[in-house]
Amino acid sequence: MRIDVITLFPEIFQPFLTASIVGRARQAGIVEIHTHQLRDYSQDPHKKVDDRPFGGGPGMVLMCQPVIDAVRAVESLDPRPALRIVLTPQGRRFDQEVARRLAGQPRLLLICGHYEGFDERILALLQPEELSLGDFVLSGGEPAAMAVIDALVRLLPGALGNEAATEEESFEGARLEYPQYTRPREFAGLSVPDVLLSGNHAAIAAWRRAQSEERTRRRRPDLLGPHAAVVLNVSGWSSAGSSWAGSVSSASAREQFSV
Ligand SMILES: C[S@@+](CC[C@H](N)C(=O)[O-])C[C@H]1O[C@@H](n2cnc3c(N)ncnc32)[C@H](O)[C@@H]1O
Numbered sequence: 001m002r003i004d005v006i007t008l009f010p011e012i013f014q015p016f017l018t019a020s021i022v023g024r025a026r027q028a029g030i031v032e033i034h035t036h037q038l039r040d041y042s043q044d045p046h047k048k049v050d051d052r053p054f055g056g057g058p059g060m061v062l063m064c065q066p067v068i069d070a071v072r073a074v075e076s077l078d079p080r081p082a083l084r085i086v087l088t089p090q091g092r093r094f095d096q097e098v099a100r101r102l103a104g105q106p107r108l109l110l111i112c113g114h115y116e117g118f119d120e121r122i123l124a125l126l127q128p129e130e131l132s133l134g135d136f137v138l139s140g141g142e143p144a145a146m147a148v149i150d151a152l153v154r155l156l157p158g159a160l161g162n163e164a165a166t167e168e169e170s171f172e173g174a175r176l177e178y179p180q181y182t183r184p185r186e187f188a189g190l191s192v193p194d195v196l197l198s199g200n201h202a203a204i205a206a207w208r209r210a211q212s213e214e215r216t217r218r219r220r221p222d223l224l225g226p227h228a229a230v231v232l233n234v235s236g237w238s239s240a241g242s243s244w245a246g247s248v249s250s251a252s253a254r255e256q257f258s259v
Pocket residue numbers: 087088089090111112113114115116117118131132133134135136137138139140141142144
């Protein structure tokens with residue numbers, strides 16, 4: 001897979017692209033990621049890329065020429081057609097489902113805005129997919145582009161050491177992940193649930209499933225769909241705790257550990 005990023009701040013990406021899972025995936029040749037300085041494509045003698053908005057108002061707007069020329073030039077660097085993505089607070093909310101879909105693409109082109117955003121004609125001409133990280137306004141598309149890249153790279157085959165790692169993570173199968181524990185067995189008077197130390201894999205799997213369900217119902221019932229409340233009553237689950245026999249605690253790990 002190849003990912004190109006058009007940005008006014010390529011330097012922001014450098015540590016991100018060389019560290020951790022993304023860095024290792026690049027080194028292993030699983031993903032190729034290139035950043036491109038938008039200013040390099042400006043035809044203005046001073047490399048200007050923005051101008052004041054028609055109609056007045058605060059801030060500056062990214063101009064058509066540098067962005068359109070940058071997209072054309074960057075796209076011509078590889079014969080694979082790129083799925084164009086503009087990062088914008090006005091786009092579709094990015095989530096795990098979108099990450100999975102993007103991870104299946106051969107090539108992506110991420111376009112980061114800045115200032116007051118893009119001249120609307122850029123969007124009309126490029127017809128990109130518009131993605132938002134959430135209902136808040138960032139100063140630029142760079143953190144959003146990094147979040148998109150990180151979320152999809154970890155889904156690429158071979159990017160994580162343990163392939164199973166993504167299968168049980170939050171949002172896979174519309175559930176939050178179960179609570180996790182590691183050594184020591186006791187910390188600050190809090191014990192690891194006995195079932196996790198039992199060596200009984202079937203019991204561990206059942207406990208995790210139950211915890212995952214309970215946690216999702218309590219924290220994110222929206223993931224379970226509009227009928228979640230009905231199912232909750234039928235199955236006997238309550239917002240106070242798990243109905244699973246032998247559950248260590250009705251409180252979530254985070255609640256237990258709050259001090
Ligand atoms: C200050 S914002 C522009 C906001 C724009 N004036 C508006 O109100 O919709 C500058 C740039 O940051 C990026 N950005 C800001 N918030 C974002 C979000 N929630 N998701 C993705 N990108 C975002 C976009 O690339 C945007 O063009």
